[in-house]
Amino acid sequence: MIKYFLTIFIFIISSKTFAQLDSIQQLKLVNLNSVKLYQHSKGYKVISLNDSIILKNTESFTSLLRFNSPIYIKEYGSGGTSSASFRGTSASNTAVVWNGININSINNGQIGFNALSVNLIDNINVRSGGGSIEFGSGAIGGTVHLNDQLHFGNYLKNQLVSTVGSFDTYNNLYKFSFGSEKIAAKFGVSYNKSDNDYKWLGTDNLKNENGAYDNLSFSLGFAYKLNNFSKLSIFSTKYKGNREFSGTLPNPSAAKEKYKDLNFRNLLEYSYHKNEFTHAVKFAYLTQEYRYFADKKYDDYSFGKSKRYLLKYDFNYKISPNSIVETFSELESVFGKTDQIEEKNRKQFSQSLIYTQQIENIASINAKIRKDYNSDYKIPFVYALGAELKPLRNTFIRLNGSKNYRVPTYNDLYWPALGNLDLIPESSLQGEFGLGYKTDEFKLDLGVYYINSKDKIVWTPGVDPEKPNDWTPINVAEAVNKGIEFTAAVNKNINKHLFNFTLNYSYTIAKDKSTNNYLTYVPKHLTNGNFSYTYKRVSAFYQHLFNGKVYTTTDNLNNYTVPYYNVGNIGVDYKLIQKENKDLSFGVKVNNVFNKEYQVLPSRPMPNRNFNININYKF
Amino acid sequence: MKISKFLLSLFILSTIFVSCDDDDEPQLPKGDYENGLIISGEGTFSGISGSTYYVSNDYATTESLIYKKVNNEDLGIFVQSIAFDDSRAFIVVDNANTIAVVDRYTFEKVGAITTGLKKPRYMTIVGDKGYVTNWAEGEYGADVDDDYIAVVDLNTLEVTNTISVSIGVERIIATNGKLFVSHKGGNGTNNIVTVINIATEATTEITVNDLPDDLLIDNSGNLVVLCEGKAAWTGNETPASIVKINTSTNAISSELEFEAGVHPSALASSSSNLYYNIGNKVYEVSQSATNLPTSEFLDSSVTTFYGMAVNNGELFVLDAKDYASESDIKVFDMATKSNTQTVKGPINASKIYFN
Numbered sequence: 001m002i003k004y005f006l007t008i009f010i011f012i013i014s015s016k017t018f019a020q021l022d023s024i025q026q027l028k029l030v031n032l033n034s035v036k037l038y039q040h041s042k043g044y045k046v047i048s049l050n051d052s053i054i055l056k057n058t059e060s061f062t063s064l065l066r067f068n069s070p071i072y073i074k075e076y077g078s079g080g081t082s083s084a085s086f087r088g089t090s091a092s093n094t095a096v097v098w099n100g101i102n103i104n105s106i107n108n109g110q111i112g113f114n115a116l117s118v119n120l121i122d123n124i125n126v127r128s129g130g131g132s133i134e135f136g137s138g139a140i141g142g143t144v145h146l147n148d149q150l151h152f153g154n155y156l157k158n159q160l161v162s163t164v165g166s167f168d169t170y171n172n173l174y175k176f177s178f179g180s181e182k183i184a185a186k187f188g189v190s191y192n193k194s195d196n197d198y199k200w201l202g203t204d205n206l207k208n209e210n211g212a213y214d215n216l217s218f219s220l221g222f223a224y225k226l227n228n229f230s231k232l233s234i235f236s237t238k239y240k241g242n243r244e245f246s247g248t249l250p251n252p253s254a255a256k257e258k259y260k261d262l263n264f265r266n267l268l269e270y271s272y273h274k275n276e277f278t279h280a281v282k283f284a285y286l287t288q289e290y291r292y293f294a295d296k297k298y299d300d301y302s303f304g305k306s307k308r309y310l311l312k313y314d315f316n317y318k319i320s321p322n323s324i325v326e327t328f329s330e331l332e333s334v335f336g337k338t339d340q341i342e343e344k345n346r347k348q349f350s351q352s353l354i355y356t357q358q359i360e361n362i363a364s365i366n367a368k369i370r371k372d373y374n375s376d377y378k379i380p381f382v383y384a385l386g387a388e389l390k391p392l393r394n395t396f397i398r399l400n401g402s403k404n405y406r407v408p409t410y411n412d413l414y415w416p417a418l419g420n421l422d423l424i425p426e427s428s429l430q431g432e433f434g435l436g437y438k439t440d441e442f443k444l445d446l447g448v449y450y451i452n453s454k455d456k457i458v459w460t461p462g463v464d465p466e467k468p469n470d471w472t473p474i475n476v477a478e479a480v481n482k483g484i485e486f487t488a489a490v491n492k493n494i495n496k497h498l499f500n501f502t503l504n505y506s507y508t509i510a511k512d513k514s515t516n517n518y519l520t521y522v523p524k525h526l527t528n529g530n531f532s533y534t535y536k537r538v539s540a541f542y543q544h545l546f547n548g549k550v551y552t553t554t555d556n557l558n559n560y561t562v563p564y565y566n567v568g569n570i571g572v573d574y575k576l577i578q579k580e581n582k583d584l585s586f587g588v589k590v591n592n593v594f595n596k597e598y599q600v601l602p603s604r605p606m607p608n609r610n611f612n613i614n615i616n617y618k619f
Numbered sequence: 620m621k622i623s624k625f626l627l628s629l630f631i632l633s634t635i636f637v638s639c640d641d642d643d644e645p646q647l648p649k650g651d652y653e654n655g656l657i658i659s660g661e662g663t664f665s666g667i668s669g670s671t672y673y674v675s676n677d678y679a680t681t682e683s684l685i686y687k688k689v690n691n692e693d694l695g696i697f698v699q700s701i702a703f704d705d706s707r708a709f710i711v712v713d714n715a716n717t718i719a720v721v722d723r724y725t726f727e728k729v730g731a732i733t734t735g736l737k738k739p740r741y742m743t744i745v746g747d748k749g750y751v752t753n754w755a756e757g758e759y760g761a762d763v764d765d766d767y768i769a770v771v772d773l774n775t776l777e778v779t780n781t782i783s784v785s786i787g788v789e790r791i792i793a794t795n796g797k798l799f800v801s802h803k804g805g806n807g808t809n810n811i812v813t814v815i816n817i818a819t820e821a822t823t824e825i826t827v828n829d830l831p832d833d834l835l836i837d838n839s840g841n842l843v844v845l846c847e848g849k850a851a852w853t854g855n856e857t858p859a860s861i862v863k864i865n866t867s868t869n870a871i872s873s874e875l876e877f878e879a880g881v882h883p884s885a886l887a888s889s890s891s892n893l894y895y896n897i898g899n900k901v902y903e904v905s906q907s908a909t910n911l912p913t914s915e916f917l918d919s920s921v922t923t924f925y926g927m928a929v930n931n932g933e934l935f936v937l938d939a940k941d942y943a944s945e946s947d948i949k950v951f952d953m954a955t956k957s958n959t960q961t962v963k964g965p966i967n968a969s970k971i972y973f974n
Binding site: 520557 | 663665666667668683684692693694695696712714715716717733756757758763850851852854922923939941942943944945966
């Protein structure tokens with residue numbers, strides 16, 4: 001036995017490759033969040049959406065994810081409130097992570113996917129499966145990562161993308177980036193607006209009234225190499241959005257709600273990397289505010305506001321070229337209030353540890369643990385283990401298991417007279433097994449998972465029998481989610497004809513354990529596919545979404561389902577200029593090309609066929 | 620062809636002969652939804668439309684979503700209440716600013732009132748006019764004092780006139796040439812009953828306890844008002860009461876005040892008694908009583924008490940359960956107090972009507 005371990009140990013020591021790659025990344029790249037994500041995702045499925053994919057769905061973050069990820073997104077009419085369900089879990093069980101920081105709202109634990117512009121984000125990753133060790137509360141179904149990317153080196157780039165479309169829709173962005181040996185900088189601004197007054201198909205000339213939106217966002221990144229070992233960087237982004245909330249059948253003209261979002265996120269980082277050690281000290285300041293106007297004609301609004309301060313220290317020690325131990329310490333102070341809840345402060349300290357082991361050409365393993373200390377409630381100790389095995393050339397086996405949690409929100413805890421201070425965090429145990437095949441041209445991944453969630457926080461009527469119509473949050477529900485996820489990607493170049501195809505399919509069974517009924521708003525079948533073809537200066541693409549029917553009632557009545565739908569978008573791009581440092585393309589896109597009538601949520605028709613033209617100029 | 624025509628005329632002749640035999644006109648069925656209960660459900664915020672269910676008088680048949688089934692469209696969110704004239708039902712949908720008008724027995728749509736309404740709540744009918752309470756503008760925490768009664772010409776289905784009233788209108792009932800309107804408070808709270816002289820449209824106000832909601836006329840012709848009182852979570856709890864108002868003099872003739880901390884939410888009457896609930900329990904009190912009972916009439920044991928009605932020796936309790944599944948309509952025999960039937964109703968069933 002000892003001999004066996006010794007052999008493995010020697011084997012580990014003798015491997016080099018892993019170390020070299022890491023050093024190069026450390027030197028050139030400023031923001032390592034995306035690299036780290038892959039490093040910490042052994043045994044998990046991660047898909048990556050680069051800027052060319054992001055720019056195909058500039059209209060909203062919602063539609064970007066809907067057509068390119070395995071996430072089902074509930075949307076209260078196009079552009080309205082939008083929340084995710086990843087693997088059939090609830091809206092607060094998908095964490096959105098900006099440059100490594102969980103940005104789910106402290107008021108309701110969710111992210112509004114239409115209250116976030118991602119056009120300026122350089123890279124988006126979607127990871128299926130739990131991630132509370134790295135990303136904290138809400139990382140149960142999966143995580144969505146928004147990463148800024150910046151690197152040193154000599155370059156100067158500009159990019160302008162402008163889209164004009166139906167319903168007076170304008171999506172514009174400008175990005176500038178600059179790099180030298182010591183400095184890397186970028187700046188971006190994006191402005192989107194739309195009347196969004198699309199026709200409601202299947203009705204007698206009804207329109208999506210009161211659906212207009214506009215949003216403006218800025219992003220800034222700057223890094224300075226202090227010396228060969230250390231660098232300083234800052235990332236900042238600001239978002240201001242106005243949205244109206246459209247109405248429902250049969251009378252959209254009754255709608256009058258309005259919503260404003262203001263987000264401001266800043267991250268300052270100092271990192272030092274020498275030999276086997278890396279230290280990073282990070283300070284983040286984030287604010288989030290929403291204002292809800294029940295009637296846009298009046299100035300009265302209800303609001304939620306939060307301020308968060310985070311101090312992080314990441315330490316990385318390379319024990320050997322094939323094994324790394326990392327620790328992550330985080331101190332957080334959150335101030336939150338709403339028009340109903342006076343300002344409350346919540347403090348948290350968390351400590352996590354990740355151990356990564358490579359066994360050359362055979363396996364990569366992550367073992368992770370985390371413990372949180374929170375001023376308001378106890379958070380369970382969480383752990384995870386992930387492994388990727390490579391038994392044969394081009395094939396891999398994925399395995400992961402983890403415990404994750406979701407903390408009660410400010411609303412759950414402090415809502416006047418109804419909030420419940422005795423709540424404990426929801427927790428879930430999950431496991432996943434996957435098989436894959438990967439070459440330069442093909443990638444296939446088939447996985448099965450199982451999630452068991454308990455102490456789920458549900459606002460329940462009649463908890464107090466004397467007040468049957470009062471709703472109170474309690475830790476009550478248990479749910480089991482299981483399913484199959486399949487991803488395929490093909491990249492083929494036949495005599496300069498480039499073909500690219502990606503497919504996501506998910507089969508999801510999510511049930512309430514007490515009733516054995518299906519959870520509402522979870523499609524059993526969900527598929528999206530993207531096909532693109534490029535030849536010389538011309539490229540064309542088609543996006544398709546099949547969304548299976550969903551139950552809307554907890555007793556799973558067939559009279560109340562939202563039927564399945566198919567919707568497709570098509571686009572063509574032509575490159576007018578294609579030079580080394582100048583690139584101008586012109587494109588046309590048709591959304592809902594078959595003019596299908598469909599609804600994501602009942603009574604709220606989605607857009608009919610619509611068009612846009614766009615230019616993309618890189619110089 | 621000819622034969623069938625002949626047969627048809629024979630058939631018609633025979634019916635005439637048959638009907639001539641009898642003194643009474645034959646009672647041809649007026650529609651599928653006669654002789655039963657019409658239950659309205661509000662729908663949900665997430666977009667499930669409000670709806671109507673039919674349950675036959677013998678409880679043997681339940682038909683769901685009857686408006687949608689007949690008219691192939693949804694009513695909208697939230698179906699608040701229904702008013703009836705001899706032949707039609709007026710379905711009030713508050714967030715849709717709409718009243719759908721259907722034949723009350725076939726549920727075929729005969730029209731809709733879509734202009735002149737803003738958050739309509741309840742309607743009462745006097746002759747060929749309908750009177751509809753409207754919350755108008757404003758929302759929770761920011762209500763606007765512009766509530767009104769819309770006067771609808773029932774022949775043209777148009778709002779012809781409005782009567783401006785105080786904030787927070789809710790139920791409306793007509794008696795004695797007057798309209799009585801309870802001001803529960805809409806998005807806030809209020810404590811008045813407005814009296815409107817139908818002929819002159821002049822208004823007067825009667826102050827009652829907080830949150831007056833249900834209205835009914837008792838067997839001696841008095842108006843009975845259920846005032847719910849402000850709940851504890853408002854931070855300013857006030858007592859509930861059952862108030863009786865003389866409809867000729869508009870004076871409060873009696874008042875039964877509840878003990879502190881108790882808030883009934885529904886009121887119904889039989890020929891001689893009143894029924895109200897506290898939580899899941901239903902209480903019975905004589906219309907002439909001067910004290911409230913100390914023990915309950917029956918315990919409905921529902922999850923979410925969302926509505927109540929009394930008809931023909933039976934008491935109906937609407938259970939909205941988790942607000943996200945079909946409601947249960949629990950029927951109690953009032954003589955034995957036993958739960959004789961439980962049938963399904965719409966999502967968030969709040970009202971029950973006897974057709």
